[in-house]
Amino acid sequence: MRSLTRLFLMVLLGGCExxxxxxxxxxxxxxxxxxPGEESFSVALSGYAGPWAGxxxxxxxxxGLKSSNPAISRSIPKVGKGSVQTAVVGKVTYKLDSKGNITAGKSGKSLPALPGITGFVVKNNDxxxxxxxxxLYRLHLPNPERGWMRAAYHNGQIPRxxxxxxxxxxxxxxxITKTDSLFEAAVIHGKEPEQLFARALALKSEQSQVLLMCLDLCGFDGSFINEIKKDIAKKHRLPEEAILINxxxxHFAPGTQKWLTWAPHNRYPDEAYMNKVVRPAMLKAADRALASSAPSYVKVGRGTTAIGRNRSNGELATPYDNAVDVLTAERTDGSEKTVMVLSGCHPVAGTAGIKHFTVSSNYPGFMRNALEEAGKIKTTALFMQGCAGDINPIDEPEITGAKLAADALKVMDSNMKPLSGPVTFHMDSVLAETTPWSKEKLxxxxxxxxxxxxQMEPERNVAWADLMLSHLEQNTMPKSMPVYIQTINxxxxxxxxxxxxxxxxxxxxIKKLWPEKLVSVxxxxxxxxxxxxxxxxxxTRVYEGEGSCFWYGLPSVFPLDxxxxxxxRISTKNY
Structure with a gap:
């Protein structure tokens, strides 16, 4: 009996150790x-080139009728003397005369003409x-040379x-229409699981700390991200190399990057959205994640998923990295859990009808929601996009999200490895040389x-040629295309x-470089x-290899190797 007791204590103590x-x-x-909130009256969505109208x-x-809404009707601007409309915004007075001319300020500076204009309003800088x-048309006042562009139209899904x-x-x-009918403009949002978020995960060992940020955006320009990193680094004394933003x-978030060869409404990010929503949300998420750190056990695991397929491989064998990697962090007191899921698949499906014109996080939102609802304790879920460039989903977003969540739960239930060891980080790059076209070819x-x-592609091609000719004229043709490589251990x-x-x-x-490790990309x-x-x-000159270079305004395709x-580079540095 004593020996059994001694054995039980040894097992118990060994387990505790x-x-x-x-x-x-x-x-x-x-x-x-x-x-997006009320910072803009219209939101142009990212991703897809079609419809070309936006x-x-x-x-x-x-x-209802204008007459049945007297409180709102009283806000209709009074016509200024000799004008169809006058509006004062800040210290600038804008006037629209009976001939359709718009002027700004005391100097009467003319703005670009809009044939048939009947009225205007000003919101922020638009x-x-x-x-x-x-x-509905839109003019960016700080850059009127960009001209008038569409902000909305009857697309077959909204009232005409x-x-x-x-x-x-x-x-x-x-x-107000000719029939005295009154309409209110509104942005179309997805249901609750589809809402857009900026989510941040801060993780610290005794020596160092990293910050991982996952954003429900189509993309971003490196210059914008560098500004955000500088702000976070300065405030929290955190190296910029320790901040990874994904x-x-x-394809259903507002535009947040430059696409200079697209239709005019998609060429520049929505500045009001960027400055009043995206930037503050990112900085606040970083602040709160870093401030809320608590002792936690961290685990990682890998499973597989079948949510995607390779869309561009033709007759060749179809590569598909079907890994689903899961990182969990559970507080030592068992009160909260964080789950981050990484897998590579385009959030591009669900385009029928009004969904094509709706703000949505797509399948990552449904996945996060499913994991949070399945959590036995308070759970926050994040999604990090993998190598999704040529991988499309095979189902609608709701199904894809549910499948990915189920695959992640399988990993969490059976295949998680506790992590221990230091936190390190490194930043590197590969510069791929460009091979621009000659002026004659352009x-x-x-x-x-x-x-x-x-037509969509010919107009894109003309815009691309104009961009390249401008580079040649101004001697600004990029000599290289950097690929940034960030490592977090x-x-x-x-x-x-x-x-x-x-x-x-x-x-x-990349995963083959460290066969003994769990490496996520x-x-x-x-x-x-x-x-x-x-x-x-x-x-093979498919979209990912050639056509996309025109859409992104690249000077050339990438080198074959x-x-x-x-x-x-990654293997040599072995960070």
Whole structure:
């Protein structure tokens, strides 16, 4: 009996020693909304080139007759002397005369003409105008040379409204038609699981700390991310190399980066959204995650998923990195849990009907929601996008999200490894040289496409040729295309974050460098300025290898050996 008791105590104490041996990290998590609010009257969505007329998360809500809404009607602007309309914004007076001319300020500076204009309003730095059709127009006042662009139109999914007048009441845009009907402008948001978030995970060992941020955005320019990193680093004394920022690449978020060859409404990010929503949300999420750190046990595991398929491989064997990697951090007191899931698949499905024009996080939102509801304690879920460049989902977002959540739960239930060891981080890059076209080739290409008229790709090609010719004229042609490589090590787990829209082979190749380790590879990190293809895409001239270069305004395609260059750099440095 005593020997059995002694054996039981030895097992019990041995178990306690194993539990106590697991390293305790300081982990904090935070979530901030990225939902567009009332900072803009219309939101142009990212991703997709079609319809070329634009995907605007915008609708008109019927409000009855103007006469039945006297409080709102009293906000209709009075006509100034000799003008159709006068508006004072800050210290600047804008006037629209009976001939359709718009002037600004005491000098009477003329703004670009809009044929048929019947009225305008100003919101932040944008002027919105009606012009006798079902199209709402927008002019960015700090850069009027960009011209008028569409801000909304009758797309077959929203009510067809032809405004006779437009005006603002209590920071909302209204339209009155010829029949005296009143309509209120509204942004179309997805249901609760589809909401956009900026989520941050801070993790610290005794020596150092890292911050991982996961954003429900299609992408971002590296210059914007560098500014955010500088702000966070300065405030929290955290090295910029320790901050990794990943975009989920949802095709249903407002535009947040430059696409200079797209239709005018998609060429520049929405400044009001960027400055009033995205930037504050990112900084606040970082602050809260770093401030809320608490002792936690961290585990990592891997399973597989079947949510995607390779979309661009033709007759060749189909590569697909089907790994689903899961990182969990549970507070030592058992009160809260954080789950981060990494897998590579485009959030691009669900485009039928009004969904095509709706703000949505797509399948990552459904996945997060399912994991949080399944949690036995308070759970916060994050999604980090992997090497999704050429991987599309095979189901609608709701199904894809549910499948990925189920796959992640399988990993959490059976295949998690406790982490222990230091936290380290490194930043590196590979510079791929460009091979720009000659001026003669660009001019010929431009002339050929300009003759094809108002079509999506010819208009894109003309815009691309103009951009390249401008580079040649101003001697600003990029000489290289950098691929940024960020490494985060947390104990035995290694996370490699690559910039650009990384295709699936990069994940498969990089993981082979450390067969004894669990290595996770994320694309869409820190700078989403093009696709990052491999030789097969470039040789076969498919979208990822060639067509996307025109959309992203690249000077040329990538060199054929770009995969080897990136993998060799990572292997040589062995961070």
């Amino acid at each position: 194993l539990v106590n041996a697991q390293q305790v990290y300081q982990v904090g998590v935070a979530s901030e909304s990225l939902e 995907r605007f998360a915008f609708t008109w809500l019927p409000k 002027m919105y105008a009606a012009a006798g059709s079902d199209t 409204v032809v405004p006779k007048e437009i005006f603002v009441s209590q920071d909302k845009l209204y339209a 975009a989920s690449h949802t 001019v010929e290409f431009r002339e050929t496409n300009s003759k094809l008229g108002a 947390i104990g035995e787990w290694k996370l490699i974050g690559l910039s650009r829209e990384v295709v699936t082979e990069y994940g498969l190749a 994320a694309g869409y990190c820190n700078d989403v300025s093009s696709y990052l293809p491999v030789e097969r895409h470039i040789k 770009i995969l080897d260059r990136v993998v060799n």
